[in-house]
Amino acid sequence: MSGILSMMFAGQMAALTLDISNRVNPDVVSLLNAAGWAGVQHPVILVNNGLVNTLNIPSSLNGADLTLINAAGCRIGGLFSGGTALITRAAIKVQNLGILSGGGGAGGIGGSAWVRRTLSTGASQYASGSGGGGGFGQGFLSGSLTISSAGAASSGSTGYLAPSGSWGPGDPGRAAAWAYGGYGGDGGAWGQTGNYGGSGQAVGDYDTGEGYADRAPGLAGFYVDGNSYVTWLATGTRLGRVQ
Incomplete structure (x- = not known):
């Protein structure tokens, strides 16, 4: 299956590598299940070699050995006017060699x-x-x-x-x-x-x-929402807020 590699070494289950490149808000759990993922005992490597519009790692993946690799020159980003790039509610290792970027904030409305x-x-x-x-x-x-x-x-x-x-x-x-x-x-x-x-x-x-005074502009989006779940293997370029 294209973009999916699974191997066995010395009786231990090797990582399943899932290519999530050039997707909009990919349903990671569904993609893993379709790829034959064996569950939390089966390590997972998610790879982006292009663009990803919003990545959500749900809590249902907690307990799995998860790694995200965002390749050099590649971007995981949020929606325009303040969207979040990476949302995670499961522990994950992130090797960011490219760009994680929250959406830019909207401009303020002028006063009347x-x-x-x-x-x-x-x-x-x-x-x-x-x-x-x-x-x-x-x-x-x-x-x-x-x-x-x-x-x-x-x-x-x-x-x-x-x-x-x-x-x-x-x-x-x-x-x-x-x-x-x-x-x-x-x-x-x-x-x-x-x-x-x-x-x-x-x-x-x-x-x-x-x-009247103008209205305050919109804040930048988060490059990651759920930073407490993240172990940073490489920080790369991160643009926006974090929580």
């Missing part, structure tokens, strides 16, 4: 703003500006081995109150006012928190108004 004034005629004027959207963080697209680059943010919108003379008679001395929505923040690269956007601003001749 508004302005309001009342003319002597009793007419009320109101304008608002919306904050720009944050860009997506770098990572794998859902269900795919396609890697999305960190996305650029969008600019905010602007609300405007014209000088009051433009509205007809009354209060000709009122000047213009603006409600500037803040720009969004760009998404983060692999393993990086997203960028902050800008705050909203109320500017000009208004009676009441406010600009």
